[in-house]
Amino acid sequence: MPRKIKTTIVALSTPRGVGAISIIRLSGPKSLELAQKLTRNTKTFSPNTVQYARVWIAERFLDEIMLTYFRAPHSYTGEDVIEISCHGSLYIVELIIDLCVKFGAVPAKPGEFTQRAFLNGKIDLLRAESIADLIASKTQSAHRESSRQLLGDGAECFQRLKKKIIQLISTLELELDFSDQEITFAPHEQIETEIHSLINDIYVLMKTYSYGKIVRTGLFTPIVGPPNSGKSSLFNALLHEERVIVSPIPGTTRDTIEESIQKDGYQFRLVDTAGLHNTDETIESAGISRSLKTIQLADLLLFVIDARACLAEFQEIIPAKISNMIIIINKSDITDPFTISKLQNELSRYKTIIVSAKERVGIRELTTLMVDYVKAQQPSEEDFILTQKRHYIALKKMCKFLKNAKASSKRLITSEMIVIDLRLALSCLDELLGKTTNDDILNNIFQNFCIGK
Amino acid sequence: MKQTDFDIVVVGGGHAGIEASLASSRLGLKTLLITFSIDSIGRMSCNPAIGGLAKGHLVTEIDALGGEMAKAIDATGIQFRILNRSKGRSVWSPRAQADKIKYSLYMQTLLRSQNNLFILEDCVTSIFVDNSTLVGVFSKIYGAISCKKVILTCGTFLNGLLHIGLDHFSGGRIGEKSALGLTESLIREGLIIGRLKTGTPPRIYKDSINFSNTTAQYGDDNPFPFSFLTNNFLPPNVPCFITKTNPQTHDILCNGLDRSPLYTGIIKGVGPRYCPSIEDKIFRFRDRTSHQIFLEPEWTSADEYYINGFSTSLPLDVQEKAIHSIPGLEKAEIARPGYAVEYDFFPSYQLNSCLETKKIRGLYLAGQINGTSGYEEAASLGLFAGINASLSLKNEPPLVLRRDESYIGVLVDDLITKSPVEPYRMFTSSAEYRLLLRFDNSDVRLSSKGLQIGLTPKTVYDNSIQKKRLLAESIQYLKTHSLSPDQTNQILSIVHQSTISGGVTLFKLLCRPEVHFQNIECFLPPELSKRVGFFRDFGDQIEIESKYEGYIKRNQLLVDSFKSHEGIRIPQDFNYQNISSLTIEAREKLTKFKPETLGQASRISGVSPSDVTSLLILLRK
Numbered sequence A: 001m002p003r004k005i006k007t008t009i010v011a012l013s014t015p016r017g018v019g020a021i022s023i024i025r026l027s028g029p030k031s032l033e034l035a036q037k038l039t040r041n042t043k044t045f046s047p048n049t050v051q052y053a054r055v056w057i058a059e060r061f062l063d064e065i066m067l068t069y070f071r072a073p074h075s076y077t078g079e080d081v082i083e084i085s086c087h088g089s090l091y092i093v094e095l096i097i098d099l100c101v102k103f104g105a106v107p108a109k110p111g112e113f114t115q116r117a118f119l120n121g122k123i124d125l126l127r128a129e130s131i132a133d134l135i136a137s138k139t140q141s142a143h144r145e146s147s148r149q150l151l152g153d154g155a156e157c158f159q160r161l162k163k164k165i166i167q168l169i170s171t172l173e174l175e176l177d178f179s180d181q182e183i184t185f186a187p188h189e190q191i192e193t194e195i196h197s198l199i200n201d202i203y204v205l206m207k208t209y210s211y212g213k214i215v216r217t218g219l220f221t222p223i224v225g226p227p228n229s230g231k232s233s234l235f236n237a238l239l240h241e242e243r244v245i246v247s248p249i250p251g252t253t254r255d256t257i258e259e260s261i262q263k264d265g266y267q268f269r270l271v272d273t274a275g276l277h278n279t280d281e282t283i284e285s286a287g288i289s290r291s292l293k294t295i296q297l298a299d300l301l302l303f304v305i306d307a308r309a310c311l312a313e314f315q316e317i318i319p320a321k322i323s324n325m326i327i328i329i330n331k332s333d334i335t336d337p338f339t340i341s342k343l344q345n346e347l348s349r350y351k352t353i354i355v356s357a358k359e360r361v362g363i364r365e366l367t368t369l370m371v372d373y374v375k376a377q378q379p380s381e382e383d384f385i386l387t388q389k390r391h392y393i394a395l396k397k398m399c400k401f402l403k404n405a406k407a408s409s410k411r412l413i414t415s416e417m418i419v420i421d422l423r424l425a426l427s428c429l430d431e432l433l434g435k436t437t438n439d440d441i442l443n444n445i446f447q448n449f450c451i452g453k
Numbered sequence B: 001m002k003q004t005d006f007d008i009v010v011v012g013g014g015h016a017g018i019e020a021s022l023a024s025s026r027l028g029l030k031t032l033l034i035t036f037s038i039d040s041i042g043r044m045s046c047n048p049a050i051g052g053l054a055k056g057h058l059v060t061e062i063d064a065l066g067g068e069m070a071k072a073i074d075a076t077g078i079q080f081r082i083l084n085r086s087k088g089r090s091v092w093s094p095r096a097q098a099d100k101i102k103y104s105l106y107m108q109t110l111l112r113s114q115n116n117l118f119i120l121e122d123c124v125t126s127i128f129v130d131n132s133t134l135v136g137v138f139s140k141i142y143g144a145i146s147c148k149k150v151i152l153t154c155g156t157f158l159n160g161l162l163h164i165g166l167d168h169f170s171g172g173r174i175g176e177k178s179a180l181g182l183t184e185s186l187i188r189e190g191l192i193i194g195r196l197k198t199g200t201p202p203r204i205y206k207d208s209i210n211f212s213n214t215t216a217q218y219g220d221d222n223p224f225p226f227s228f229l230t231n232n233f234l235p236p237n238v239p240c241f242i243t244k245t246n247p248q249t250h251d252i253l254c255n256g257l258d259r260s261p262l263y264t265g266i267i268k269g270v271g272p273r274y275c276p277s278i279e280d281k282i283f284r285f286r287d288r289t290s291h292q293i294f295l296e297p298e299w300t301s302a303d304e305y306y307i308n309g310f311s312t313s314l315p316l317d318v319q320e321k322a323i324h325s326i327p328g329l330e331k332a333e334i335a336r337p338g339y340a341v342e343y344d345f346f347p348s349y350q351l352n353s354c355l356e357t358k359k360i361r362g363l364y365l366a367g368q369i370n371g372t373s374g375y376e377e378a379a380s381l382g383l384f385a386g387i388n389a390s391l392s393l394k395n396e397p398p399l400v401l402r403r404d405e406s407y408i409g410v411l412v413d414d415l416i417t418k419s420p421v422e423p424y425r426m427f428t429s430s431a432e433y434r435l436l437l438r439f440d441n442s443d444v445r446l447s448s449k450g451l452q453i454g455l456t457p458k459t460v461y462d463n464s465i466q467k468k469r470l471l472a473e474s475i476q477y478l479k480t481h482s483l484s485p486d487q488t489n490q491i492l493s494i495v496h497q498s499t500i501s502g503g504v505t506l507f508k509l510l511c512r513p514e515v516h517f518q519n520i521e522c523f524l525p526p527e528l529s530k531r532v533g534f535f536r537d538f539g540d541q542i543e544i545e546s547k548y549e550g551y552i553k554r555n556q557l558l559v560d561s562f563k564s565h566e567g568i569r570i571p572q573d574f575n576y577q578n579i580s581s582l583t584i585e586a587r588e589k590l591t592k593f594k595p596e597t598l599g600q601a602s603r604i605s606g607v608s609p610s611d612v613t614s615l616l617i618l619l620r621k
Ligand SMILES: Nc1nc2c(ncn2[C@@H]2O[C@H](COP(=O)(O)OP(=O)(O)O)[C@@H](O)[C@H]2O)c(=O)[nH]1
Pocket: A225, A226, A227, A228, A229, A230, A231, A232, A233, A234, A275, A330, A331, A332, A333, A334, A355, A356, A357, A358, A359
């Protein structure tokens, strides 16, 4: 019974936490392809040899890794397996796994590597029962883990989502299976509004995950601005002011400089970038486009300007998305207060702070402002915080289906089509809450509507 | 025991029994149908209608597999309507009012003239089993009869108990005796029994109804037949009449609840929630001040009407008083009172996927005896059991219908993987692959299987092959042929859409919500368009399969989620009890259901994905 496994799974296979080295494992038919995409490598890796490679995220260099390719069937699972040794930073590990998922891998379920090994006959058949036990216990303990985590607000959170979707599906199924009844059915606009509110609920939940993630792995904080505004000086000033965390990322091979500082328990990964310039000169444009990419990825953006500059000089290069940006008015030591306050007034719609990088004035206030920013992102006490990547991905998938459903509803597509995406969305929750059966939906219908001619 | 050369004995002449006995006799097996009375063959004991939501799909599937129900209703129906017309075509369902006298006569005539089929008026009271294999039946008058297979289709007759108010008496339908003894014989052989309940409304005399106080409802002007063989379809169009209850009706009914067999706890069986009695509806949904009532003619020039929506088991005087409070029924005279019936059934998890009992080889159960409700469900199961009993005798592989190819497949699979809490009824929402399971393509989906078995006429199969080819060909053509910008914009302006620059493929054009097949048909080669015109609404069918390609693909995702384990078989003697990696609940459920495949196992409630994984691993041993 050789079952064709189509998915490629990915997971961290060394214990979580900051060790010197972490190993990420990929298994499945797309492992090799994923490794090539990850390392931007066009040639294939030769089996069973350790190779050096670099991982890039967007235009940014991420890490140097050692990569080993085990060709099927000569691997632990019997499938194509790639093992990636990277630096033991949670941040790097998460980003690499994120990338793999983006390229088409799915996060492995507990015990899934072992399970595949077994199914492909790599493990002694006589040990079948003990393996089954092992997997069951792993799944169950994972389940216990998540139910413990879910016991509080989390369980309620997911259950609420599930209830809402079931309610929506019932409304539509009612229309399809009981249209011969004397019942008024929900109008399309109502369905659309309800799907919309469901999507919003999920967004709120997903946001708690990205908060959890920045807390765990630090905020990516690039320093950008026009040339000579004092970015590098500020970078140094911040490193001088706060505790520097020795970065696990080797700095020698990059054209951006990255260091981490910590304040009040929050970690900021500062990046000194090339200058932003509104110019046509081609030599600079490569560096600039890299800076633009960096801006997009920023958790928090420090935009440095020279206090003596006038607004017109840099207005065009101020990033459009400003909710996560602080404008640093630098060189206060050599600018007269009147000019500074005039500029600050002109920038009143932004969050601004006046500093002198050179004289190290206002730097502490800046770091306080940065910490305040993180704290403001923190979900309120009552909110449940999403911590598991698998949960996050389930929600993300759910969102995609719900958006389909919403679009269909908007286009006045008939209910049986809308239901497909809603049922797919519901199935995303099944892994967290157990499977939903047709009876659950019918029960809901019979409970709420008077059926029967 | 009388040694006979009967291959198959079918017990019961209801909708399941008819299809079962026709299937086996048509497949060349010598078949004996035993029924209380020949007159009652094909009788519609509840409402005079065939089809309806999801049930209409079943009827066309029966037709595609060579059953009789579709042809019978086409020949004897008196009003035809497609339900759900405002929804997508996949959930359209044909429904017809039947002339129940003609319907029953049609079936009787057919059965009497069927080769290989013999009919005996008698009552089966027990079965004979030897070494876990069925060897014969015992009938009251005729005595012991040997045979190779038995299909029980006894409907509500097993220990049937009718209730009207606090009175109850034994019977299967009103005026007909119930079958005693058979249940006990099955229990002795180790089958497990359950009890269900269903109900029916009163019938009233036509000339006592004041129709001017009601609204007439006719069928479609251009009716659709059920059968793929029916041509030149010109059925009558006899109306139903709509009226409704009012607070006064509800008060009267409420005051009678102290004499209700349901509310006083006399009835033990569980009734269907989708078909509650009127007293149930009023009790559970108190804020509703009115419920719709349909008066349905029982035959063409009926002198009796069926009060659909008014199923009740309250005492006769309460029924009468409540009816009189309804507009149009002020002076209505009751021809037959409404009643509830309790009956034995055999929970269907005891059956394998051929509807044969796991305990007794050669014994098949089909219809209400499995815990289903509805003529269409019964007929589907009867046909399915009849076919599989026959195939087994002919040493041929069984008929398997997958969930993603037919409603009958869903029906059978649901039955064998579920513990019924109420009579099972087909819903479109039970079919994962609903978008492609249309009533109009049952032939495309199933007729090749029917032909191979030997029941489906060659013409139905040939047409289905043509339809399949035509669909593929048309879509191929649409995808590979573009219109000039002028032609494109000409169409867009017809459907009031803003023009575009550049031409697009016909397929892309058809995918726009506003564009319909009619708009592009003139751009097909005349020969192709002529062939499309040969099948009714075929342009619409091409349109939906193009327009909703994306949805159909995502629908496939829902199907894939259960399909992956379908091919993995579990030995019937597999011992779940000592497997520590299964939860206790899973062990119990799996032992009870004895699933044949891992797919079935995964659909049993209480069996979790991690249980399925464990099983998957253990099955590799
Ligand atoms: N007076 C004064 N000069 C500064 C300050 N910050 C930076 N500079 C000077 O401005 C010039 C450009 O600084 P640099 O940090 O390299 O700017 P970058 O191009 O944005 O990285 C250098 O000559 C710095 O000494 C400041 O706060 N006060």
